[in-house]
Amino acid sequence: MSAASPDRPRVVAHVAVSLDGATTGFAADVAAFHELATTWREDVTLTGADTILAQEEALAAAPQPGPRPDGPLLAVVDSRARVRRWTALRDAGHWSGVLAVSSAQTPGLVDEVSLLVHPVLAGTASDRRWFGTQPPATALALQDVRQLAGDLVWLRYRPAP
Secondary structure, X not given: OOOOEOOEOOEEEEEEEEOOOEOOOOOOOHHHHHHHHOOOOOOEEEEEHHHHHHOHHHXXXXXXXXXXXXXXXEEEEOOOOOOOOHHHHHOOOOOOEEEEEXXXXXXXXXXEEEEXXXXXXXXXXXXXXXXXXXXXXXXXXXXXXXXXHHHOEEEEEEEOO
């Protein structure tokens, strides 16, 4: 992970996870997830396909006000091309546009890791972890911790100096 510079946009990885780091196998609080995403002024929100796929049903039923002109770009790491509701994502009213990212390995372009931790253990219900098959080797520094309604916890980290 690297710090933002004038040469590139500020990128936040915002992920809904269980206590054991899973991104699937539990019911994520979609409303809280999107509400938190509007609290910072990033240029790009980076998220994984599993996070988006877990929200597809809720997204299909949600209002579609259209792109938010002053909103960030949503970049979805979807190397296996599983996300299908790109228009619904764009029109959800949170982002100015959407972009699919495909690579063998996610490059270290993240300025902040935002985890919305749900009070559940997904256990064997999920083999998907927000950090992939191995935890990241990058040292992180805690920036903020907030307890939210429904016993959710919002953790925010930046790369350690």
